[in-house]
Amino acid sequence: EVQLLESGGGLIPPGGSLRLSCSASGFVFGSYAMNWVRQAPGKALEWVSSIKATTGDTVYADSVRGRFTISRDNSKNTLYLEMSSLRAEDTALYYCAKDVNLGPPVYYFDSWGQGTLVTVST
Amino acid sequence: DIVMTQSPDSLAVSLGERATINCKSSQSVLFRSNNKNYLAWYQQKVGQPPNLLIYWASTRESGVPDRFSGSGSETDFTLTISSLQAEDVAVYYCQQYYFTPLTFGGGTKVEIK
Numbered sequence: 001e002v003q004l005l006e007s008g009g010g011l012i013p014p015g016g017s018l019r020l021s022c023s024a025s026g027f028v029f030g031s032y033a034m035n036w037v038r039q040a041p042g043k044a045l046e047w048v049s050s051i052k053a054t055t056g057d058t059v060y061a062d063s064v065r066g067r068f069t070i071s072r073d074n075s076k077n078t079l080y081l082e083m084s085s086l087r088a089e090d091t092a093l094y095y096c097a098k099d100v101n102l103g104p105p106v107y108y109f110d111s112w113g114q115g116t117l118v119t120v121s122t
Numbered sequence: 123d124i125v126m127t128q129s130p131d132s133l134a135v136s137l138g139e140r141a142t143i144n145c146k147s148s149q150s151v152l153f154r155s156n157n158k159n160y161l162a163w164y165q166q167k168v169g170q171p172p173n174l175l176i177y178w179a180s181t182r183e184s185g186v187p188d189r190f191s192g193s194g195s196e197t198d199f200t201l202t203i204s205s206l207q208a209e210d211v212a213v214y215y216c217q218q219y220y221f222t223p224l225t226f227g228g229g230t231k232v233e234i235k
Contacts, residue, residue, distance in 0.1 A: 045164075045172065045215055047224040059222045095171055107219035108162040110183065112171035 002026040002111040004096050009116030016086050020116055022079040022096030030054065030074035033105035036081050038092035039115070048094070049081065052105060064090075086120045093117050124148050124218050128227035134235040141203040143230045145216035150196040153220065160220035163192055163201045166229075167212045175214075176201065208234060 008020040022034070036048040049060045049070040058070050069082040079096050094116050097109035125148040135141045151160045159179035164172035174183045176192035179199055189204045203210055211234060216227040 044228045045166075045217075045226040047222075047226070050222070050224075061223050100174075100177070107160075107222070107224055108174065108177050108217060109172075110174050112173075114171060 002098060004098065004111060004113035006094060006096050006113045006116035009094065009118045011119045011121065012086055013122050014087060014120055016120070017082070017084040018086065018118060020081040020083065020094055020096075020118070022081075022113055024077045024079065024096075024098070027098070027111075028102075029072075029077040031102050033099035033101070033107075034070075034072060034079045035097045035099065035107075035109060036070060036079075037095045037097050037109070037112075038090075038118075039095070040089075040092040043092075046092070050099075050105060050107065051079070053103065083118070086118075088120050091118060091120045123223055124151065124220060124225050126216055126218055126225050126227035128214075128216060128230050130230060131228070132231040132233065134233045135203075135206045136235045137208065138205050139235075141206050141210070141232055143201040143214050143216075143232070145194075145199040145201070145227050147197045147199075147218055147220075151218045151220040152196045159195055159199070160218055161192075161194070161199050162217045162219065163190075164215045164217065165210075165212045166215065172215065203232070206232070206234070 003025045005023045035050045051070045067085045071080045098111040099105040100110040127146045129144045161179040163176040166172045180192045213229045
């Protein structure tokens with residue numbers, strides 16, 4: 001059974017930094033692209049970033065490019081999201097999500113974690 | 123960016139009746155070389171992460187009840203719940219994966235009338 005467990009969220013002041021982690025199990029982590037998707041309270045889903053399985057190629061939403069960095073450690077089955085220069089509008093539940101396809105990503109998601117809440121506020 | 127627009131924002135349907143949710147993309151998500159529409163549907167129940175229902179616009183994910191169906195092509199898509207059950211109360215999202223940035227619709231909340 002695929003399991004994704006996010007951690008690292010919390011209350012952080014504007015301008016601060018935070019690193020989220022997503023620990024994966026139940027599948028060959030290193031063979032799948034991984035993603036971060038966020039959801040502000042009461043709002044719709046918003047894609048944040050994706051990272052390919054073996055090349056580590058990354059892509060970002062315009063709203064986070066230059067401030068967030070996605071990375072992965074395939075030896076630890078863990079996905080990361082390094083967040084800096086945080087803004088109030090980054091407040092959201094951050095989900096990690098697994099791409100459906102073994103190998104090259106297709107960019108839709110068949111497994112999601114429960115999310116970790118990031119609150120940017122004084 | 124491809125903008126995904128869902129309608130209605132919410133709908134209330136009686137148990138056993140049909141629920142229809144629309145999703146319109148600002149440009150075609152049909153990749154003509156493989157004749158596939160790069161469109162997925164997710165269900166999100168309160169307090170839970172999204173759950174994949176439909177991909178390639180009309181292919182049901184394994185384990186999804188057959189009362190859920192997807193249709194449409196290019197820019198106009200529909201998710202239909204043929205006979206609404208109590209456990210279908212949720213918010214439903216469409217997502218295009220034609221290219222990045224990946225984009226979701228604003229969601230449609232389905233309730234029991």
